[in-house]
Structures are given as structure tokens and as C-alpha cells.
Amino acid sequence: MKQRLVFPRQKVGLICLGAISRPQILLQSFLLLTFLLSPVAAGAVDITQQLHRPLNSSVGRQSRDEADSLLSIGEQYASGYADKTIVSCLQALELYHSIGDLKAQGLTYNLLAKAYVQLGSLREAEDALRRGLAIARDTQDFQSEIFMLNNISTFFLQQGEFVVAGKIVEDALAIAQGVKNIEGEGLSLSNLGLLTAKLGDYNKAIKLYENALIFRRQTGDAIGEANTLNNLGDAYLASGNYQDTVSSYQGAMQIAKTNRDRTNQLRAIDGLLTAYTAVGRYERAFDLLEQRLALANELQNLREELKSFESYAQLYKQQGNYLTARNFYERAIILARTLEDSKQEVQLQNQLTKMFQRK
Incomplete structure (x- = not known):
């Protein structure tokens, strides 16, 4: 995807992906960003509902409706079609920029960053995250700050920068607890569990995931619950707890299937495949593979x-x-x-x- 939009540069520091191999430098860079910025991202609420704001101009309303539609399309493509998500988000960004809606731009940058990460386009992901952070500071939206901090933490975790990722997600959790944002607490605890599992402390990770599930169920965040259940299944699998492994993945798969959350559905199937194969339950494994292939074909x-x-x-x-x-x-x-x-x-x-x- 070569298409890129050019926007006025925000007065912010860059996330130095080129220096990823130097954790201390990255941590200093992040601390500077934390001082300068407060991040933005969409939660589980319908994104068009978050963005709706009456405009006086009929042209402005038409642009907003078109942009909201493009962003919704981008969300629908988010599970497995990152390239299409990027196309929709870039078009939405151009419209939101034309009507001067900073918050909508921040939400779009968040989705755009996730899509770039899926494609392995780290430079573009960094740019989207940086711009979203700058906008979040301007809008002073605490919930958005919590979610963007979690996204940045996940980004660094994927690069193997555990110290930086841990600092960021702990800050997100502290903010969520401070403003009593239940959705943010659930997300932050789940991501903190993921980090802890990466460090090999599966028992602690399991406890964090179980606490995260309490908050995610309170908010009715089905996709978040399925994601945490998959994480929990991974931790149980790594710790050798077969019964709870299967139970967690099955729970995730059922929730994901009900909500047409294909990403978590595929994750759950893969987890169950590993578990069943490990104990020689090949018939069940083949049944799951048949489901997996059918789902992949359905998604094309x-x-x-x-x-x-x-x-x-x-x-x-x-x-x-x-x-x-x-x-x-x-x-x-x-x-x-x-x-x-x-x-x-x-x-x-x-x-x-x-x-x-x-x-």
C-alpha cells in the first residue's frame, strides 16, 4: 500500500522504531511522549456512535456521513483484511481532516495503526500511533488515552521490548483505575497478563487474565472477553493444565462464533488443535481443521x-x-x-x- 496522506506535523516526539534494540533509549522516548501526549483509541462502543456530532453545514454532514461509513467498513475488514482496512481508513482520514474533527482522526489512526502492524509495516504503524497520540493530547480524552497506551504497549511487546511494554501498560492500568474506567481496566489487565506470560510467569498471568475477565464481562465486551479467554487458554496450555486449556479455548470459540469475531474464532481453533494433538485426540483435531478451512474459505x-x-x-x-x-x-x-x-x-x-x- 503506497498511498499515504500528508498532514501538518504535530509538535511531538517520534517513537523511535529504528532504535528498538536499545530499550533504555526507547523508554526515555516513551516517557517524553507520555509527558507531551495523551493517546486516543476506540473502545467497544459502536464507532459511528462515538463520532456522531451535529454539523451546521450540509456539506460537512455529508462528509461526516461518508467518513463514518468508511471507518465502519474499515472496522469490518479488521479481522483478516488489513489492506482493505488501510484503504478505508486513509479515505476516512482525508474527510475527517477536511472538516477538522480531531477526535475522529484519532480513532481512525488507532485502527490504521493496527492494520499496519498486521501487515508488518512498522514505520507506517509508528507514524499512525504518533499522530493518534498527538490528537489524544489535544482532545484530553482519558478513555482514549488508556486504549492507545495499551495499543502502544502491545506494539512494543510484539517487538520483544518487554521493559518498555510493561511500563506503558502499567501506566494505562493506573489511569484506568484512577478514573474508574472498567473497560480500560479489563483491557490493561489482559495485556499485563500477556506480558507476564511472555516472561514465563504463567501462574501470575492466569490470575491477571481471570481478573480481566471480571471487568470485561461487566462491560459486555464480547470480543475482549474472547481475546482474554484465548490468552488464558495459551497460559493454561503452557503450564500443562489440559482441562482448563480446553475449557478456555472452547469458551472463546463460542463467544467469537456468536459475535462473528473471526480473528478470535481462528485463534481458539488453533489453540484447541494444539491441545487435542498433544494428547492424541486426532479425530477431534481433524474436525476442528475442517471448520478452520471452511472458515478461511468463507472469508476468502x-x-x-x-x-x-x-x-x-x-x-x-x-x-x-x-x-x-x-x-x-x-x-x-x-x-x-x-x-x-x-x-x-x-x-x-x-x-x-x-x-x-x-x-
Whole structure:
């Protein structure tokens, strides 16, 4: 995606992604950002409801309606279609900028940053986060601050910067507790649990997730609840608690399916696949794989279809059915070529080669 909008630069510091390998520098940069800025993001409430604000000009109202529609479309594409989310968000941003709606721009930058992260476009994600932070400071929106802090923490966590990520999410939790924002507390506790799990303290992570679920259920945040249940399943799986692993993933899958939350539904299926395969429940694993592939086809998502083929190949390989495994590896390789993902193609080819070397 080469299309980018140019906006007047805010008087803020940059998040230095290029210096990610230097945690102390990043922490100093973040502390400076915290002083200068207060972040923005959309919560679980309908985003068009958050953005609605009466305008005197009929042209302005028309622009707002169009922008709100584009942003809603971007949200709908957020589960698996990051490129389409970006297109919709960029178009919405142009309209929001033309009518001078800073808060709407902040909400859009938040969604845009998530989409860029999904595509691995870190520079563009950093730019969107920086602009959202600047707008959040201007609007002085505490809830938005909490959610953007969580997004930034997740961003650094994905880069392996645990110290920086921990500081940021702890600040988010403190703000949420200070203003008694239940939704923010649930999100912050869940992300703090994710960080704790990454550090290997699964028992503490489980407690944090369980506390997060209390808040998420109070607000009726179904997507947030499913996400936390998936995180909880991951922690139980890592700690060897099979029964609670299955229970958590099944709960997440049911909630996600009911709410058509495809991202969490796929996550739950993958978690259950790992759990069932580990204990030799192959029949159940194959049932789940059939569901996974059907879901990928329904979404017309080639990458998820590729993942399904790879999972089929690995499961058949584990059972010693190498010919069928080879068939699925080859189908996955074809999709990798279609997606022009040479790295994935090489990895799949290596797995296929090693399988027959060990046969």
C-alpha cells in the first residue's frame, strides 16, 4: 500500500522504531511522549456512535456521513483484511481532516495503526500511533488515552521490548483505575497478563487474565472477553493444565462464533488443535481443521487457508501418513507463491524435504 496522506506535523516526539534494540533509549522516548501526549483509541462502543456530532453545514454532514461509513467498513475488514482496512481508513482520514474533527482522526489512526502492524509495516504503524497520540493530547480524552497506551504497549511487546511494554501498560492500568474506567481496566489487565506470560510467569498471568475477565464481562465486551479467554487458554496450555486449556479455548470459540469475531474464532481453533494433538485426540483435531478451512474459505482469506493446509500436513505427518501430508504441503506452497511470500514458501519446502529425509 503506497498511498499515504500528508498532514501538518504535530509538535511531538517520534517513537523511535529504528532504535528498538536499545530499550533504555526507547523508554526515555516513551516517557517524553507520555509527558507531551495523551493517546486516543476506540473502545467497544459502536464507532459511528462515538463520532456522531451535529454539523451546521450540509456539506460537512455529508462528509461526516461518508467518513463514518468508511471507518465502519474499515472496522469490518479488521479481522483478516488489513489492506482493505488501510484503504478505508486513509479515505476516512482525508474527510475527517477536511472538516477538522480531531477526535475522529484519532480513532481512525488507532485502527490504521493496527492494520499496519498486521501487515508488518512498522514505520507506517509508528507514524499512525504518533499522530493518534498527538490528537489524544489535544482532545484530553482519558478513555482514549488508556486504549492507545495499551495499543502502544502491545506494539512494543510484539517487538520483544518487554521493559518498555510493561511500563506503558502499567501506566494505562493506573489511569484506568484512577478514573474508574472498567473497560480500560479489563483491557490493561489482559495485556499485563500477556506480558507476564511472555516472561514465563504463567501462574501470575492466569490470575491477571481471570481478573480481566471480571471487568470485561461487566462491560459486555464480547470480543475482549474472547481475546482474554484465548490468552488464558495459551497460559493454561503452557503450564500443562489440559482441562482448563480446553475449557478456555472452547469458551472463546463460542463467544467469537456468536459475535462473528473471526480473528478470535481462528485463534481458539488453533489453540484447541494444539491441545487435542498433544494428547492424541486426532479425530477431534481433524474436525476442528475442517471448520478452520471452511472458515478461511468463507472469508476468502488465502493466508488463513494456507495455515489450514499447513496444519493438515503437520497432523497427517504426525500420524505417519506422509503421502497425504505431502499433498497438503504442496497445496500450501502453491498458496505461498500466490501470496508472493517467498519466506513462507521456503519454510514449507524445507518441512516437506525434512519429512521425507526422516521417513
